[in-house]
Amino acid sequence: MTSDPLLPILQAAARVLLSRPAMAGTEHDAEQFAAERRHVIIDALIKVPALRNKIRGELELRRDQPELDASSTLVLSTDDDVVRAGLRLLELLNKSDTVRETLRARLQARISGLRSKLEMEKGRHEHTVKALQSAGNALVDAEKRAEELETQVAALQGRLHDPRVLASNLLAVLQPSPGLTRDSAEARDPRNERLDGQDRSPVVVAAEIAGIEPDSLVTALQAIISPPQPHLSPQVTVSRERTLRVRPLGGATEIGGSCVLIEAGETRLLVDAGLIPGDPALPPRHIDEALSEPIQAVMITHAHTDHCGYVPALATRFPDLRILATPETTALMPRMWADSAKLMGERERLHRRWGTDSEPLYQRDAVELTARRCEEVPFGVTRTIGDLTVELFPAGHILGAAGVVVRAGDQRVVITGDISGFRQETVDGYSIPDSAREADLLVMESTCCAEEHSSRKTRVKDLVRAVEDVYAAGGRVLIPAFALGRAQELAMIMRTRMPHVPVLLDGMAADLASSFESVTADRHSPLRIFGGNVSRAERPEHLDLFTSGVVITTSGMLTGGPAIEWAARILPEARSALFLSGYQDEESGGAKLLRLVEDRASHLTIDDRGTKKEIPLRARIEMMRLSAHADKRGLLDIADEVSARQTMLVHGLPRRQEDFRQILGVRGHRCVATGSWQ
Template structure:
């Protein structure tokens, strides 16, 4: 009997990892579904540093649903510790991994450099990064990309098919047909399901047949506000910031959310409703991803591209002339000399690092500043503290008063809300077993109850739990 073991993103949102051990005719095989980075506080750092042990050398294949680091960010660490097999993903995911993993390795190197300077001064043992650029290069060389809908043979007689999840470029629902007890069992992993209301992405695909379903539950406790209402609130916040004479800071994930925000700013600009004269995309990674989205625009929603009128050229200057892309540290630092009238989009999305931190340092204490939160903020992150109304926060080792007005706009979410999750789950025939992953406990329990009302039984697994397939 083949088994599934939950090794991450259980009763939490990040750190996705699931081990599948098969018992097919070719002998037992081990497949890893996802290899994600934990994001949050010190507990996340400890979880990321934990060695894979023998698993790195025993795995026969790895499958990745999409390029967000909480699903893929530990791949180079797995390779560093000895994995040499294939990494299966879509083409869009492969292209994103090149950008995101290199960026992650670069940031780790800088963080470790600063940490070790302190350790040397205090006679502490030095530390090493989780991985380096060489590990990223070896990881990318192992990637094998596949289009949606194409069956892929895996070791041990398993078969893989990717379906469009509508979340970010290349995001996939994962279908695995796994030999188990002399039969073929179908495991479906939702990955991160997209929000049908969000722009640029196509709607998530429906799947109808499964024996076991792993379903994300990030927003299992709520529906998102309608997009048109969210856009009106966004426009009002921007207008208030203009009248107050302050800057607008938008911490945004480099992949997906940044491109969606730029889209909406473009629409407001061409409607004559954007009063600010400067929009800065202050993230080298987000700039690269935005350029990738333009190159891969055939994979995006054609109707949304018509609104921007960039289907032919993909030239950002065409749809948002006031956009400035700041690639260098010097260009980023220069933004902080602007005391008002600017919109600054910068990473990291959960405010747990990146250039947004430096902009907080110069702007959070100003009542005229507006901070617009447009993505999920995990427990333990600086972004979550701001959402929860903290009156002061620690930024770059300094306690800062939060005088800026903080606005949370959930309607921009690239995740399905509760109603969409229930609708997706309800498409399955023959009552498969459901397991809720990628959600904080409150959200999972709310979704579990809502699913039960719809006649769908779902379990909430714990870390290390194993179930038969």
């Protein structure tokens, strides 16, 4: 604050007054006197010209205070009116300094208030932007679901106009699966039940309505599906022997991109055509070796992308390609294909922006085309494809998963696909048919051939206990899970064993849960995933408002999707937890997180839309494996039950496969190298 401009004059006046004889003998400080007698001194300055003269003399001796010149000119004037005016002016200036400081303080407070309001408005703006983004995401999700429904409707309409596909799917509904046990999931399927408690199968009733014999109806449908081959004249020779030839084209000594080529005579059949996971996803490793000649059909063991993701590319290349799978797999595959097409399209747009090439393997229109051509094949029912006959059997693993028995003459090859023997919430274990026993070749997956898992019951119990601990402490649990199979399995575990714990399903996992319910709706015991304590997540509201419970979402390896958004909020919470539930690729976010935990790191760095973010690691982080693959003991049981003349291992890692071959050899099984077989 500026100093009082009158103060030097008042102090000079005080010194003059204190020097008078009347003040002799008293001890007074001029500064104190000036402060205490301010009004008295000012009154004296106005009324006593002699005092002003004395002060002028006093100030003449103190020229070290140049600031006195302006004020002394007014206050010490010989004109009383000038003195009065000068004193009022100096008093006003003194007060104005105080006023300025007061105004400055008030202005500063006002500025602080405005800044607070600005921050509040910024927060509201950000919230509004997020809400708009959420609404936009919700709209995109709604549009995506609408597109998927349109694809399904178009596929169904397409099937109605394709006689072969229509006949195949009609036969799948009418023809019961033979040899089913009463407690199996397939036996509970109403399509396999006798009607009205009578010994009259659906095909018998349909034949009666059509006015023909049941065998004639089945024969007619089979003829539409696989038209009889024209008889060859004696002069015509067969260019290839009708013996089975087997060659893995993908997923042989790696996990992903599964594909096996089977040939007999002029017939070429693929069992699976999957993508190799990654960015970008790649086709089966050696698929080019099969594309130089026509392929009559592809038989899909189950709807995981690493087993079916390349099918739309094949369907585009081969217009007459038959696509066969179980009814459940047929229903689930289009959703997986649509997601792959979307991801490939996004990657293409990103690369185009940077001026690089990235051609997608297929686009959305190929998904619709492929979905139209899918033929449903129930378990235990044979289909003829040229010189080959195929039959599917339950493989456990996930809903609709199948193993395949392929026959050419008296030769048989069994391909397990991904397989498991234990009962899960969504599917039973495998069931080896008699047609598979003592086959010429068993092509067996070996994902977990080096592992010995604890019992399914124990693993589920451990998971439930861990979730209970976190929930009881008031925290929330994030479980990144594979969208198809694992997520639905986890949700049903939570629903049946922990009905008091709120559970959210998010992302593609929620969409496929709805598909599980619709696919099994006609069963006597349909799958119920949503309802009770399980509901669909709504973002961004639930990200912060859902403070206690379980979140199950994609991606299972923490490579993207909603799991990243949830992890950014849950990992910093000391009372919460993140449980990884399945296999983690070495380069995945999940594997990186586990390494950070092992190294006792304090933060996880993530890339959020081009911005690096540091996330504190305070939550409990553990691996809770719920594998849907048979382990070493389970695979040995399968090999023993099939008891094939030779066994080939696929879908695994080379060193583990080699060790497992030695174990199979000790058990009396003859193993062949992973490669061409005849």
